[in-house]
Amino acid sequence: MKTTSVEAKEQIEVQAAQAPARAYAPLPDVADEMVDTQGDVRPVWRHFLSALERMDETDLAGRFARADRYLRDAGVFYRAYGKEANSDRAWPLSHIPVLIDEAEWEDLARGLTQRAELLEAVVADIYGKNELVANGLLPPALVASNSEFLRPLVGVQPHGQHFLHFVSFEIGRGPDGNWWVLSDRTQAPSGAGFALENRVATTRAFSDVYAATHAHRLAGFFGAFRETLQAEKSAEDRIAVLTPGLANETYFEHAYIARYLGFMLLEGEDLTVVGGKVMVRTVAGLKPVGVLWRRLDAAFADPLELNQNSHIGTPGMVEALRSGSVTFVNALGAGIVETRAMLAFLPNICRQLLGEEQRLPSIATWWCGQKEEREHVAANIERMVIGPAYSTRPFFDDNEQSVLGSTLRDTAKQSIAEWLASDGTKLVGQEAVTLSTTPAFVDGKLVPRPMSLRVFAARTRDGWQIMPGGFARIGAGDNVSAIAMQEGGSAADVWIVSRKPVERTSLLPAEEVFTRNMPGSLPSRAADNLFWLGRYIERAEGALRILRAWHGRYAEYADPEQPLLKDVSDYLEALDIDTSEAVPSTLIRSIDSAVFSASNIRDRFSPDGWLALNDLAKTARRFHVSIQPGDDATRAMTVLLRKLAGFAGLVHENMYRFTGWRFLSIGRYLERGLHMTRLLGHMSGEDAPDGALDMLLEIGDSVMTHRRRYNVATARLTVTDLLALDPLNPRSILYQLNEIKNEVEQLPNAYSNGQMSPFYREAMRLHAGLAVMTPEAMTDAVYQRFEAELEKLSDILAQTYLS
C-alpha cells in the first residue's frame, strides 16, 4: 500500500512537472540540466518543479523578494572595478537553484579529487625536484616565463608537506552530457563564501521545498576544513584570513569567511616576522600565527623577496616560510598551475605521476609554443579560442583577451599562421566548447541559460573533500559558447540531491561539550579603526547638537549676526564647520570617516549596525543638498541625531563586551570629553553672550536635569557644575574621564609587573585632577589645559596599543 502511494505521488509530480516543462524549451543540440534529451524532466528536478508549478506569480515574487532582502540585509556585495568610480554591487542571485543528482555528483567528486591530487603533485615537483621538466613532460619555458613561478620559494618545503589545501574548479557540461574542467583555481580561490550566501538566500525563497528535498548541507564541508586547519598548528597559534584589504573585489567574502569560521581577518601590515615566526600585532602585544588562509596573490605577500612594489605584504614572509613556521593556504607560488597552457600537459603528467588516466578531462588545449600543436591550432582555427598562454584566468573571464577563432574567419590563413609562429609561446588554442543550460526565471517564465559550475575542494584529515554544492554562473543570454560568459550574468545555488535524507551538520558545537572561547587578541589595526569609529561618531553627534541648537535660534532671530549666533558660528568655524551650509560638509566628512573606519572592520560588526551607519551617511548626504537653514535644518538634525542614536544603540545593545568594545567606547568618551571641554571653555565664560548658558544646557541635553537639581535660573556655576563636574551626568566631562578610567583598567597590559602602564596612570591622573575641582575654579585656562591633556591621552593610547 505504502509503495503504491509513493508511486502515485511520483506520478502526480511527473504530470505536474511536465506542465512547465512544456513551456520550457531547451535549446537544440545543447545539454540541459533539467530536461533530458527525450524532453523529460530529470527525476532529480521533479519535486522542485512541481512545487514551483503550484506557486502563482504573487507567491513567487514574494519568495524572490525574501531572498533578495536577505542578501541586502546581510550586506552581500562584490566590488566592481568600473570605468567610473569603483562601486559595491548587489549580489546578482538567479533564484532557481541548479539540481544535480548525488550519484552523478559522486562521480564528478572522484574526478575532481584525482585532479586536486594531480595539481598538488605538479606544484610539489615545480618547487621541488623539477623532474617534470627534466623528463620532458613540462616545457621549461612554461615555468620560467610564468609570473607565478616564484623563484625564492623554490626548494622551500611547506610546513605540513602540502602545497594545496583549498582549490576550486570551473566545470561545464558538453553537448554529450559529459563534464569538462574549464579552469583550475589554486592561487586564492574565491566564491566559497558566496556559495554559502547563495544557499541561505535561496532557501529563504524555497524553505518549504528545500526542507522536503534531500539536498546536501554545506556546513559539514567547512567544519571539516576548519578542524583540519586547527590541527595544522600548535595550540597558541592563531588562524587568520589574510586579505588584500577593503579595495579588493571580494573583500566581503573574506570578512564573511573569517566570521563564519571564527578566524581573524588580517592584512599584511597587521603581521610582522620575528625570529622566523609570523606574529600579529595586537593590543596585547605580538601573538603567533600558525595558519594564513590567504586571499591575496602570492607575489604581493612579501615586498622584500617577491614583488618589491607591493604595499600590502609583510616583509620577511618568505623568510618565515623558509623556517617552516607557518602554513599558507595555499602555498605561495601554487598559482602556477592555474596557467592556461598547463592544461595541455596535464593528461600526460597524470599518466606519469599518478599512473592513471584523468577521470575528468580539461577542455582540449594546445600550447602554440610547440610546432605540431601550433599547426593543429592554425588548421582548426574555426573551432578554437585563442588566448594568452600564461593567463591564469579562464578564457571566459579574462577581460576579453581571448578571441574566438571563427571571428578571425576573414583573416588570411597565412597571417594567422604567422601570428601563431611569431607569438606562439605566448598563445594557446582551446577548443571552443559549449555549455549546458539550466532554467532561470526571466520575465515570468523559465528559460534555458548557459551555466558553468564552480566547485570547491578542501584538504581534510581524511583526504580531499568536495563541497557538495558550489555556485553556478548563469549566462546573461542564450549563447551557450563558453566564451559568452564574458558578458556576465548571475549566480545560482547548487543542490546536490540525495535519494535518502541527508545528515544535517551545523558549525555550532554539540550542546553537552563546549568550551567558552574568549575572543582572540584584537589586532592593533582593528583597535585603531574601532577607536576612530568611536571618535568620528561622537564628533558628528557633537556637531549635530550644536547645529540643531543654532538653527533653532536662527529660525527665531533670522539674523546670523545676532551676538549669540555669531559667537557660536565663530566657535564652529574654528572646527572648520561653516554655518552658512545648513548641513555642513565637515559633518558629512565626519560621518563618512566613521563609515570608512567601520568598513575596515566589517567582520566585527553585525549587519544591522552596518546598515544603520550607512543609512545615516546616506541621509546626511541627501540632506546636504536639500535642507534649508532654520526650522528645516533643526528638523533634519533631529532626524540625523535619531539615526545616529539608532546606530549607537545597536552597537551598545549588541556588541560583545570585550577589548574591541573598549576601544570604541574610549574613542567616544574621549571625543565627548573634548567636545564638552572646548564648548564650556568657549561659552561659559563671564563674557559669553546672553543665552549662551541656556544653549549650553540644550547642547548638553541637560535642561530638565538642571531645572530639577538647582531650582534656580541658569547661572555660570550651576551649568559648570552639571556639565563639567557632575559624575552622574552622562554628558559631563568628569563622567567621560570616569568611564575612560574604568575601560582602561580592563585593557590588556593595564598593569605590567604590578605597575600601572603609562596610559593607565595618565587616565587616573586626569580623572583625579578634575574630580577635585570646584565650579569656581573652572576658568578658561583650566579648560584649555584639560583639552591639551585629553589630546595627549589620545596620543599615549595610540603609542601604547595602536602601533
Added chain:
Amino acid sequence: MLYDVNLHISYLYDTPVSGGRHIVRVLPLSIGGRQRLVAGTVGVTPGPGERVDHNDFFENPMSAILFRNAHERLDIRMQARVHVDVPEPAADFSPRVANLPEDIAGYWSLDAGSPHHYTGPSPRLKECPDIAEYARSIAKPDMTVRAIAAAICARIHKDFTYDPKATNVDTTPREAFKLKRGVCQDFSHVMIVALRSLGIPAGYVSGFLRTIPPPGKERLEGADAMHAWVRYWCGRVNGWMELDPTNDIPAGTDHIVVAYGRDYADVAPVIGVLKGYGQHKTSQAVDVIPVRQTA
C-alpha cells in the same frame, strides 16, 4: 689577479626609523675557472636583531637582516679578498641567432644557469618596441649570437652618454633609451631588453670594477660605485658570455662578480623595507685594490 675589495654603503635617516628589514647582496661570488672568494665578510651597524645568510635562487649569497630598535643611520661594510682570472674567450663558435631557439628548447632544466629564466620579461624589464626596433637595425640575419651582442654593446656605448644626473635607480629602460643617457644600470638594462627582443637570453651582473686606470689609458667610468654589466647565452657550446656596455669591453679580469640575476631587482645590493617617515641619504664608497698579479 688578486684583489682586496672594500665597500661601504651608508644610509642616513632624517628621522629615526623604528625598525626595518633588509636584504643585502654585496659579497663576491666564487665561480669555477674564473673567480674565487678567498675571504670575505659583511658587517652591519647597528648590530641587527636578527641575521640569516643563505644563497638565493640564482645562487648569490644574501643576508637578511632585521632591526627592532630605532636607529638614525645604517652602515653596511663588505671586505673581501678575491682571486680573478678570466681566460681569453675562445673563438666564436656560437650559433646564428636563427638557430638559437633550438638550443634553448633543448635545455630541459630550470637550474640557476638555465637560459629559460632570461628570455622573457622580468620584474624591471618589460618588452619595449623602440628598443626591439633598435636591436633589429643592428642585427643582421647571418650574424652569430656573439657578433650581435658585441655589435649592440658597441652601439649602446657609442649612442649613449654616461650621465649620473639623467637617471635614477628606478629609471626604466624605455626612459633611458629615450634619453640616450644614464649609468651602468641603464646601459645594461637597455642591452638586456635589446638582446631578449632578438631571442637571445640575457641577464644582469652586479659587481665591482678595478679602480686603478692602466698607464696611459683613461680612467674607466663607473668605478667609484658598484658596477653592472650584461651576460648573454650563446648556445649550448659557448654558454654564458659577459659584456660591459658602459665601457664597451668584455667582462674580464678587471670585473669582479657579486651577483647574477634577470635584472636589477634580482641583485640590488640592498633592498629594504623601513618603518619611518621622512627622507634618507645614501652614500656608497668602493675601493678595488689589486694586491698582486697572479699567473
